Amino acid sequence: MIVIRRSAERGHADRGWIDSYYTFSFAGYQDPAHMGFRALRVINDDRIAPGRGFGAHAHRDMEILTYVLDGGLTHRDSMGESHTFGADTIQAMSAGTGVIHSEFNASAQEAGHFLQIWIEPAIADAEPSYQQISFDPREKRGRFRLLAAPHGSNHGGAVTIHQDALVYAAVLGSGENLGQSLAPGRHAWVQVARGNVSMNGEALAEGDGAAVSGEQDLSFTGGPGGSEFLLFDLA
Amino acid sequence: MQDVNALITFSSRSGSTEKLALAAALGAVQARANIRLRWLRENVDDETVDRVPGWRENRERMTREYIAPREIDFLWADVLMLGMPARDGVSSPELKTYLDGLKVLQSAGRLSGKVGTAFTAPELASLCSVLAGLDLIVVPPGPTAAGNAIHSARLHGRRVTERARELQAGRTAESKSTR
DSSP: OEEEEEEGGGGEEEOOSSEEEESSBBBTBBBBOOOTTEEEEEEEEEOTTTEEEEEEEESOEEEEEEEEEEEEEEETTTTTTEEESSSSSSEEOOOOOOOOEEEHHHHHHOEEEEEEEEEEEESOOOOOOEEEEEEOGGGGGOOOEEEEEETTTTOOTSSSESEEEEEEEEOTTTOOOOEEETTTTOOEEEEEEEEEEEEEEEEEEETOEEEEESSOOOEEEEEEEEEEEEEEEEE | OOOOOOEEEEHHHHHHHHHHHHHHHHHHHTTOOOEEEEEOOOOOOOHHHTTTTHHHHHHHHHHHHHHOOOHHHHOSSSEEEOOOOSSSTTTTTTHHHHHHHHHHHHHOOOOOOEEEEEEETTHHHHHHHHHHTTTEEEEOOOOOOOOHHHHHHHHHHHHHHHHHHHHHEEEEEEHTTTO
């Protein structure tokens, strides 16, 4: 079964310095019908004005992934990490027993476009940690580039999270095909970061998401202008 | 478990009191408090700022990252934590701004039952008595672990949050038993 979450149906808040679309309930947008999917709790599609961002705030017991689509982000946290990163990078913060951090658009001139993803951890009170991995954009071109994998799994080049979840990014040109199999009993969430893509015949546009359950073979075809999308393989 | 809201307010120029504030806030988060971090704006002219290396950069960054405490922050908080650089006297304008904000609420009876503390400050004992005079339940910091102010601030943030939760639980039990 595939259930589509259209871009325009998402929660929306434009506070001037930040324009956000919420795939699932977040902050002032609360809808009991959209509280997440499996362990996936938040996908926020944020556009942040030049030089603006989130001041110091806390997180606890959450796996937080940040994926930059355009521009750059400057991160500082209570673990002493201070980094600026851009596209083709996956950043992961395991909040565990507690982290305080700030995030700002690194550019004083250009707006930034970021995906912020929260995955519920399988364990509480994990030791807080920070990971950041950059990759060659060719690694997601026409194939799935693994961004995040469970702790203890042996995947090089991906950040690790305290949950049985795999997160991939892929870029497809128009008419280009890509398939992925899900193990029996697994679920998937597909989130279109940009452009158009079809999945098992369903047309998905930028900002659309799709919940997949009870399907084993996923077949993607790049739509007009091509696409970049994320695939979450979830328990 | 009951929610504890902790407001951590600090004054900082070089960023070292900011680090202690972050540590105190982290301790509160570890004890499952909701936190807000606020920075007391300093009223210093640019010329003075530029005489100290790094001050302007820090000021610009902190201006971006923190807002000053607002009345709604004081009202929201169950716990008020304060950090002031040791070099500043108790009569520093930043501290006066903070205490003046609290005095307004105290005279309206809005601070009663809240917990107050400082994780670093000059003349700590006299500051604690000022906080007590504002109707706050004061939890003084324990002795600083030698050479590890950051660690001590974190433990203090944690301990104060736990004390506030105990006080809340006590009040709930009391109101139930008198019902």
